[in-house]
Amino acid sequence: MFVDDASGVGLWRGGATYPDELPLSARLAADVQAWVDEWTLDFTAPDFDEEAHDWRGHALSLRIQDELGDGYSVTFIPQSRVVTDALRGSATD
Numbered sequence: 001m002f003v004d005d006a007s008g009v010g011l012w013r014g015g016a017t018y019p020d021e022l023p024l025s026a027r028l029a030a031d032v033q034a035w036v037d038e039w040t041l042d043f044t045a046p047d048f049d050e051e052a053h054d055w056r057g058h059a060l061s062l063r064i065q066d067e068l069g070d071g072y073s074v075t076f077i078p079q080s081r082v083v084t085d086a087l088r089g090s091a092t093d
Contacts, residue, residue, distance in 0.1 A: 001061045002077035003039040010036040024067055054083035
């Protein structure tokens with residue numbers, strides 16, 4: 001799970017995957033799309049908080065994993081170095 005600069009997609013399963021292509025609740029699918037749209041519309045704004053956006057994405061990835069269960073593996077790839085380093089550190093603790 002990650003966002004890029006132009007696709008408007010945050011889920012990737014061998015290619016762009018839209019939330020409605022996975023067995024997610026309507027609420028979670030809407031939350032994922034809102035998170036993607038926020039990035040797509042605002043990531044170049046001077047006051048855009050990339051770290052806060054990444055932490056919201058990480059929380060969404062945990063919700064996605066919870067809803068999809070063991071039949072899926074959800075990996076979150078943050079944009080910011082701070083969140084990348086924090087998650088890398090928590091994986092080795």
